[in-house]
Amino acid sequence: MKRFFHLLVGAALVAGYFAASPEHLWEPAPVFDVPAAGSSPEHDQWQYRFTSDADTPLVHAPAMVELPDGRLRAFWFAGSREGAPDVNIHSAVFDPVAATWSDETVVVTREQISQGWGRHVRKLGNAVPVLDDDGRMRLFVVAVSFGGWAASRLVVLESTDLGASWTFDKPLVTTPLLNISTLVKTPPLRYSDGSIGLPVYHEMIGKFGEILRLDEDSHILGKYRIGHGRKAIQPLVLVDSPNHAVAFLRNENEPNNGYLFQSESRDGGWQWDELNYSPLENPSAALGGVVMGKGHWMVVANCNREERDDLCVRETRDGGTNWHTSWTLHDREEWRNVRLDEPAFASLIQKEMSIGESPEDPQRLLERVTNNKCDKRHGCRFQYDYPYMIRSSNGDLHILYTWNKSAIRHAWLKAEDVTPESAQPAEEGNDNDH
Secondary structure (H helix, E strand, C coil), X not given: CHHHHHHXXXXXXXXXXXXXXXXXXXXXXXXXXXXXXXXXXXXXXXXXXXXXXXXXXXXXXXXXXXXXXXXXXXXXXXXXXXXXCCCEEEEEEEECCCCEECCCEEEECHHHHHHHHCCCCXXXXXXXXXXXXXXXXXXXXXXXXXXXXXXXEEEEEEECCCCCCCEEEEECCXXXXXXXXXXXXXXXXXXXXXXXXXXXXXXXXXXXXXXXXXXXXXXXXXEEEECCCCEEEEEEEEECCCXXXXXXXXXXXXXXXXXXXXXXXXXXXXXXXXXXXXXXXXXXXXXXXXXXXXXXXXXXECXXXXXXXXXXXXXXXXXXXXXEEXXXXXXXXXXXXXXXXXXXXXXXXXXXXXXXXXXXXXHHHHHHHHHHHEECCCEECCCEEEEEEEECCCCCEEEEEEECCCEEEEEEECCCCXXXXXXXXXXXXXXXXX
């Protein structure tokens, strides 16, 4: 009788799942809208700038979108600490002509979402923007009412002034049971019919990635699971033909073997291969990337199996058979197993801050970094993570990433064969620097 009851409850849940699912959930999506092909820049000189102003003790998880005039608008969450009630969504705009970032501003607050939604919001997390063809911008934000990130939900906000101000639109109903445990991190993709694909991931019970296909009003038209593992999150989906895409996912196995997961789709993202280990080393950390052409991909991530103390761009031109490191933005392996005291750490951080454009307030930022990355027991550690990468319409490469938990940093590589005067390598090769 007990077993029959469990079977009955299970059947009811399955029936409810199908009843609550969108009409086209189980039908293939249209083909992908493929980004225009581009060639690798012919020079290696990245320009470095600070996107955030050290207004808050902690910043994390940047994302960005190109505006119609070629500027970039960035978003990230910021506050006293991750998950704190004072965390809001901040933003700034980059002007490539003037080569400057605007002052950061608060564009979305926890209270704003709570008021628009009509329910308590305890904390905010990652935010990913989408610019629609009609000039309207959408922002998909992770919001939590109770518990941790596993109890998160996605809400949608809309902007008619290119991200300067926002109004609450709706929560996304992504699961029929409780509608929790859906998060977002990586850039959206586009389909030929004008809908978008939003890569998402789940962290309750099993950890896995999906693509939500959304229409212009953020209604869910389809949902496609990437592989069938239960230890893979934060999928980065790279589209290089109308039917082909490859996904790389953060590996959450414990113990972690130090490699990203990989899956491929050959039918527009409807079906995906089983998850396999890619050849890309990674210490279970987030990644970004862009497509340059058919089989020509770039992935930016931590490129070792242990720590988030490096950041590199790896490139393949043969669909992932062979990879090479095209650029190393940071490499602090030499101090990985060294107990670095605060004065020595501060000296190295000051050298990093002197590369490229200086931060708005170097002393305040230095204090933020030492507070976030130093403790008396373990010493100080470097951290470069959560990269977000796009290729702008003129072919430039842009990377935003969390710099030592204290700033959002911008790496910019121009497409034309011009080496700007301010371009320098990320780490100077003297003393103990790489």
